[in-house]
Amino acid sequence: MKTYFYFILCFLSVQTIFATDFYCDPIHGSENNNGSKNSPWKTLESVFEKGVKFNSDDVIFLLSGNHGDVKVIGENQKYINIKVLKGQKPIINSIVFGSDELPASKWIFTGILFKESTNTNTVLINQNSSKIRFIGNHFISEGNNDTAIVINGANCKIENNIISNYKKGIQVSGQKNQIRNNRIDFFSNKAIEVSGSYNQFEYNLIKESRATDVEVNTAMFLTEKAIKGNIFRGNTIINFIKFNRNDIGLLNGIYATNSIITESIFENNVIITNGENGISLKGTLNNLKIVNNTVVNPYFGLKIKGENKINSPLAIKVIGKNDSSNLIIRNNLSNNFIFESIKGIADYNLSIPVSVHEFDLCFKNWALFDFSLSENSKALNKGTKEMAPKLDVSLNSRSLGNFINIGAFEYSKINESNEIFTIQAEISDRQLHSKGKGDWDGQPQIRIGGVAEKVDGAGVFPFKLPVIPGGKEIISAKFKINLSKIDNQPNGGIDLYGLTPKSNFWVTDDMFYQGTFGQDVKARPIQNNFVDSDMYFGEITTNNVGKEGLKSYLNTVLETGSKSGDYVFLRINPNAKDVSDFNRWNFVSANSKQNDKKPSLEITVGYQELNKAVLAKTKTIKNTIVVAPNPIRNGDVSFYFLGFQKDEQVQLKLLNFLGEVVLNHTLKMNEATENVYRTNGLKLPIGKYILESTVKLQATKQMLFIW
Structure with missing residues (x-):
């Protein structure tokens, strides 16, 4: 029996739903129209009141006019975009996402002005709603609104928005939200309030707080609710840059009191304010990483509401309760550090006093709020790579050589080679006498030993400290002096000491000493028998022991607060108690006309790690593009090219955040002046940008920001 099988091919007709562009025009539209360009709806509020259903990838363009108070419900498979039609200026009063029963998800709002709301909150994202995005919008409160954006939902993105004149900028109680690159200014209570977990707060600019509701505002406030897994990265907090305002108060940076915070990161934040709390975390604290932050007070000398509260050092405070542990506090630059009742690691942190001189030395141009490091900053190349972030606050590579900086900024002019300074003694060098002041000042020679009848002499030589390039230290030093003559046969020898540094070069009588090496408690012994009775005329230099002693003395002087422009003093004196009369050594002084024979101090500065006998492979910089400073002001960009061939x-x-190309330029390295290319008249608006650079078909990407 044969059985035949018949296969029937069925062709199914598949209907494809295409994305549609819709339009809302409050002035010329109608609620009864179909929403097309030629037949626009009236307001966005009326569209949602009618319950219009949208398909994935639909776009709703808004035209000029007021679109009312919008209540959004509906979950989408793909995002629905609501944006400004080019050339139009629409306004939305307020938006609520989700209701008690119905959620909202996957809605994007771009380029819209929010104002004229009578609601407490301009945007409210309810707990049952998620994946809401606000990109490049402008929020302005006219005095009626408490908070610009309240996020009780999850997985929302708030990016590149400007929020002005609110009491509070953004409140986040939900989870896994991203708050990035927003500008919050002229707020009067808290710029950002956090009571949720696993959120990211990155590269926001918070500035110009107003003391109208409370005298002390807070940029980022962490509530008493237990939170974990949050990231605070690359945020810039500046209390004010406009000094002529009447409502200036104090501002806390990142502030938590009586909080429970775990598994969170605080890195690369720049906090410039006049309060005492730069980063202040108090409570039960566990598994926190606080690294590479710059926290300083540049507002000294300015009174706030008639009160002198301005010279308090801005601090990083970490005060634990209930066995707070596993904290890493590292590579931070601040006016002050206060740690109490915590367990963990706190190292490679640098405190900088509140003073004009210290700020001038440390920062590139702090008076104009550029807190990147100067070429001679103490924070330069003094950090540790372990646990440091891979990028700095400007999104440049955290290691541009063999070292990293302390603080939030990495890029500065890099010179890792050793540098040698040869310093001649000052003409105020003196021959000191055992019986008080003599009459030998200003002579071309200084005599040591039995200089006269029953009078012994010692010599003191002042040297002015040079500017030590940032991050480097003295790795070797030697003292040279010229022995021109020996009278008779002086007994004993001459020892070398380092004396207490001063801010002036005057040699005083109390610097005199003679006797056993190491017994002068006011001086640092450097070399025993620097000169002995067997030496001949000519140049005399510290031996290996003396060089090590001199290096140690000079580094100690610098580590204990002396600075460039201060003076160190080297003394040579007889180590015998009484030297026979007129038995003496004669040395060329700084007052001699023989310039090549004057006393000199030669110091070599560099990095200890690069001068060790056995050194691991060092890193060379190759094909690296740096944008500095970043964030950028005034809309033009400077690109620095490191390690490129000519x-x-x-x-x-x-590219801007919409993916539009705003600059496309091909550059040959031999056309770049000093390896720098600067745009002119680009006038980029505030926001986040992506830089794509291609060299030999190899492309890299990095972010930059415009303030």
Whole structure:
């Protein structure tokens, strides 16, 4: 029996739903229209009141006019975009996402002005709603609103928005939200309030707080609710840059009191304010990483509401309760550090006094709020790579050589080679006498030993400290002096000491000493028998022991607060108690006309790690593009090219957050002046940008920001 099988091919007709563009025009539209460009709806509020259903990837364009108070419900498979039609200026009063029963998800709002709301909150994202995005919008309160954006939901993104004149900028109680690159200014209570977990707060600019509701505002406030897994990275907090305002108060940076905080990161934040709390975390604290933050007070000399509260050092305070442990506090730059009742690691942190001189030395241009490091900063190349972030606050590579900086900024002019300074003694060098002041000042020679009848002499030589390049230290030092003559046969020898540094070069009578080496408690012994009776005329230099002693003395002087422009003093004196009369050594002084024979101090500065006999492989900089400073002001960009060959060619492409190319330039390295390319008249608006650079078909990407 044969059985035949018949296969029937069925062709199914598949209907494809295409994304549609819709339009809302409060002035010329109607609620009864179909929403097309030629037949627009009236307001966005009326569209949602009618319950219009949308398909994935639909776009709703808003035209000029007021679109009312919008209540959004509906979950989408793909995002629905609501944006401004080019050339139009629409306004939305307020938005609520989700209701008690119905959620909202996957809605994007872009480029819209929010104002004229009578609600407490301009945007409210309810707990049952998620994946809401606000990109490049402008929020302005006219005095009626408490908070710009309240996020009780999850997985929302708030990016590139400007929020002005609110009491509170953004409140986050939900989870896994991203708050990035927003500008919050002229707030009067808290810029950002956090009571949720696993959120990211990155690269926001918070500035110009107003003391109208409370005298002390807070940029980032962590509530008493237990939170974990939050990241605070690359945020810039500046109390004010406009000094002529009447409502200036104090500002806390990142502030938590009586909180429970675990598994959170605080890194690369720049906090510039006039309060006492830069980063202040109090409570039960566990598994926190607080690294590479810059926290300083530049507002000294300015009174706030008639009160002199301005010279208090801005601090990083970490005060634990209930067995707070596993904290890593490292590579931070601040005016002060206060740690209490915590367990963990706190190292490589640098405190900088509140003073004009210290700020001038440390920062590139702090008076104009540029807190990147100067070439001579003490924070330069003094951090540790272990646990440091891979990028700095400007999104440049955290290691641009063999070291990293302390603080939030990494890039500065890099010179890792040793540098040698040869310093001649000052003409105020003196021959000191055992019986008080003599009459030998200003002579071309200084005599040591039995200089006259029953009078012994010692010599003191002042040297002015040079500017030590930032991050470097003295790795070797030697003292040279010229022995021109020996009278008779002086007994014993001459020892070398380092004396207490001063801010002036005057040699005083109390610096005199003679006798056993190491017994002068006011001086640092450097070399025993620097000169002995067997030496001949000519140049005399510290031996290996003396060089080590001199290096140690000079580094101690610098570590204990002396600075460039201060003076160190080296003394040579007889180590015999009484030297026979007129038995003496004669040395060329700083007052001699023989310049090549004057006393000199030669110091070599560099990095200890690069001068060790056995050194691990050092890193060289190759094909690295740096944007500095970053964030950028005034809309033009400077690109620094490190480690490129002169014949190499680089393609630079800059894209805004919408993916539009705003700069496309091909540059040959031999055309870049001092390896720098600066745009002119680009006038980029505030926001986040992506830099794509291509060299030899190899492309890299990095972010930059415009203030």
